[in-house]
Structure formats: C-alpha cells, structure tokens
Amino acid sequence: MSKRPIIIDTDPGIDDALAIAIALFSEELDVKLITTVAGNVSLDLVTENALKLLKFYEKDVPVAKGCAQPLLAEFVDASDIHGKSGMEGYDFPEPKTELLLQEHAVNAMRRVIMESDEPITIVPIAAMTNIALLFALYPEVKSNIREIVMMGGSVTRGNKGVMSEFNVATDPEAAAMVFNSGVPIVMAGLDVGWKALVMPQDSEEIKKMGKVGDMAYHLFKHYRGGSFNTGLKMYDSCAIAYLLCPELYTVEETYVGVELNGTMTTGCTVVDLKGYLKKKPNAKVCTDIDGEKFREWFKQSISRCI
Ligand code: BDR
Ligand code: CA
Numbered sequence: 001m002s003k004r005p006i007i008i009d010t011d012p013g014i015d016d017a018l019a020i021a022i023a024l025f026s027e028e029l030d031v032k033l034i035t036t037v038a039g040n041v042s043l044d045l046v047t048e049n050a051l052k053l054l055k056f057y058e059k060d061v062p063v064a065k066g067c068a069q070p071l072l073a074e075f076v077d078a079s080d081i082h083g084k085s086g087m088e089g090y091d092f093p094e095p096k097t098e099l100l101l102q103e104h105a106v107n108a109m110r111r112v113i114m115e116s117d118e119p120i121t122i123v124p125i126a127a128m129t130n131i132a133l134l135f136a137l138y139p140e141v142k143s144n145i146r147e148i149v150m151m152g153g154s155v156t157r158g159n160k161g162v163m164s165e166f167n168v169a170t171d172p173e174a175a176a177m178v179f180n181s182g183v184p185i186v187m188a189g190l191d192v193g194w195k196a197l198v199m200p201q202d203s204e205e206i207k208k209m210g211k212v213g214d215m216a217y218h219l220f221k222h223y224r225g226g227s228f229n230t231g232l233k234m235y236d237s238c239a240i241a242y243l244l245c246p247e248l249y250t251v252e253e254t255y256v257g258v259e260l261n262g263t264m265t266t267g268c269t270v271v272d273l274k275g276y277l278k279k280k281p282n283a284k285v286c287t288d289i290d291g292e293k294f295r296e297w298f299k300q301s302i303s304r305c306i
Contacts, residue, residue, distance in 0.1 A: 003030035004146075004243065005118055007109055009066070010236075011039030011126035012049040014082050014089075014223040019125055019151075019236035020050075021212050022301040024059045026244060032120065033112045034063045035105035039126040039170055040078045041086035043068040046126075049087050051095030056215065058306065060096075066105030066130035070171035078166055081224045089222030090215050105130045110138045119146035121243065124178075125236035127167050128152070132174035135181050145183050151239040153189035153256065153269035155287055164267030165190050168258060172267040176258035179269075185283040187256060188238040189269065192249065192289040196238050197231035202295055212305035234298060242286065245297050250288035255279040 006029055010016045023029050034054075036047040047065045054061055069075045082088065101108050109130065113120050122145060124131055131148070134141060152167035152175065160169035168175040179185065198206070198220065207217035226233040241248055255277055259268040270277075271285055 002118070003028055004121060005030045005032050005116055006121045006123050006243070007033045007035060007112060009035045009037060009122065009124040009126055009130055010050065011037055011046040012053060013040040013046065013086055013126070013236070014219045015225055015234055015236040016040070016125055017053055017087055017219060018216055018234060019240045020053055021057060021305050022237060022240050024057055024061070025305040026301070028244060031061050032116070033108055034061055035066050035109060035130055036063065037066045037105070037126050037130050038068050038075055039167065040082045042077065045086050047100070048095050049085070051097060051099055052092040054099055055093050055096035057212070060099060062101050062108070063099050064101045064103055064105040064108035067133065070127060070129055071132065071173045073171055073173070076170070083222050087219060090218040106133045106137060109134050110141055113141045113144050116144060119144050121146045122148045123239050123243070124148065124150045124152065124167070125239055127170035128174040128178045129171045132177035135177060142181065142183050147184040147186060148178065149186040149188070149239050149242050151188050151193065151236045153187050155189065155191045155271045155273070155285060158268065159190055161265070161267060163265045165269065168269055169267030172258050172260055176260055179256050179258055179282055186242055186286070187269070187283050188242050188286040192238050192286045193233050193235035195289050195291040196234045196294045197226065197291060198234055198295065198298065199231050200229055202299055203228065205299060206302050209303045210306050213302050216302060237298060238286070238289070241294060241297060248290050248293050248297065249286045251284045252287050253281045253284050255281050256283045256285065
C-alpha cells in the first residue's frame, strides 16, 4: 500500500514536536512538506524549531516558512505553555537550515499539492493563517486535497478563552475561512485533546525509548499543557492519531462555525450538534476518544522512532 501524502502546518511547540515525530516515523504517512506559522512562539522561532527537529530526527523533509501574524487578530503567543524558545527543556542540535525552502509556505503548499499524483491531506496543528491564504490565493488546490485533519477548536469550552481553543483563537478569521472552504474537514479539538494524556508512568517508559523518547521526557518536564504528575495533553498528536488509528475516536458529522463577532467568545467553534442553525454539515468532529487506547498507541508510536 502506498503511503498517504500529507503536509503538516505547525508551530513547534512541545506537543507539535511529538506529533511530527510520530508522523515522520510512521510507515503509513509520507510527510511531503512542513510549513510553519506564528503560534506557540514567533515565526522565526517555530521555523528554527522545525529545522532543529528534522536534524534531530535525521529526516530530510523540506520546510517552508509561512505567516508571521494572523490575518486580522493581534498576535499573542503561548510561551507560557511551551517556554521561551517554544521547545524548552532539551538541548537540540543546530537547525538543518539546508531544508528551508526559499518559497513562502503558501506557494510551497500550492506546488506540492498541484504536483501530487495522489490527493494530499493537510494537517494543521497550529493557527490556520497559511491554509486560509492558500485557499484565497489558489482555490484550484482544493480539487487535489483529500481532506484537512486539524487539531483545533472545541465542542465545549476553551483553553485560550472561556470558549476558544488556542489554534482557532490565534487566527479566528483564518479558521472561519477554512471551515467555509468546502474541503472535507476533520476536527480533533480539545474534547479529545483533554483526554489524550501522557501520565507520569508513561513518561518514565518513554524516557527509555531511544533518543526521541529521551528528548520527549525532557520536554515533558517543561511543558505546561497539563501537569507532568496528573497528565500531559498531547493535543497535536490527536490529528496524527486520527490518520493512523481512527478507531480511537467517536465522530459526528455536523456544521461548525467560528464566532467572529463575540464580545466574550471570539474564536469559539460553534459546533451545531443539534442542528439549530439548519446548515449543511461541513466537518467530522471528534467528540470523544478512548484515552487508554490513545496512551498505548502513543507509547507504541514513540517506540518506533529512533
Ligand atoms: C494547541 O495549542 C498549541 O499550544 C498546541 O501546540 C496545540 O496545537 C492546543 O490548543
Ligand atoms: Ca501546535
């Protein structure tokens, strides 16, 4: 069976680092391109982090730098969660700068999508600024996209605002453009991210799983996405888990809108499970995950890395 071609749009980011590792070492995925966007920390830092990860993982995947700020919203990072560098806690090797393309992420995505014989899956695990611009500038790409499988949004409450999840809240207008794009969407949001936990005993096991496991352990000690003692949230791995292990999830097809004019709720994903809005479904929403099975899947996936 041929590997499924994907593009990862990311802002590494401690949980991004793990999601990227799992995708790169999976036998079922072919990571064609990694694009970066300002999010957890600045665009320069997340791009450097992506290049450091590739050097550390010994993988030669091209990287293209994307947008430094959201379309309209003011940029606010998440260095309180991921540390000042975005990947605090591990002494990474120098970034592999040769992998950095001269093209902007939006142009690189267009090229990779249009050149692919097989429809590409886009995996945004960060704010969707690049993807929104891609659709605005080059709508022709939509015909060669299989689906978008994102980590973002929430059926219930938020982690950035009362009702808004970080990736959507960082660039709500971009997220709205993506949800309205007509491209098939899978949303793995906080409802599953909050249950996709790595517990302390898992971290201890992971520490012994080669150099990626050791790195993960040290990053986990600095990660504020949950607590080392009561469970760390592997948000971004939820998108990769959907691609590799969809049976972990309960999924409902429904309409998702993004609140853009709220006085307190801007960036909230309005997931219309009961059909109040009388709109056609535009997304498959992961409403639940088997947390125990996720933990096993996650550990097994890390054990397959170097
Ligand atoms: C999302 O926000 C970021 O901090 C994480 O990397 C993840 O993509 C979770 O809300
Ligand atoms: Ca992320």
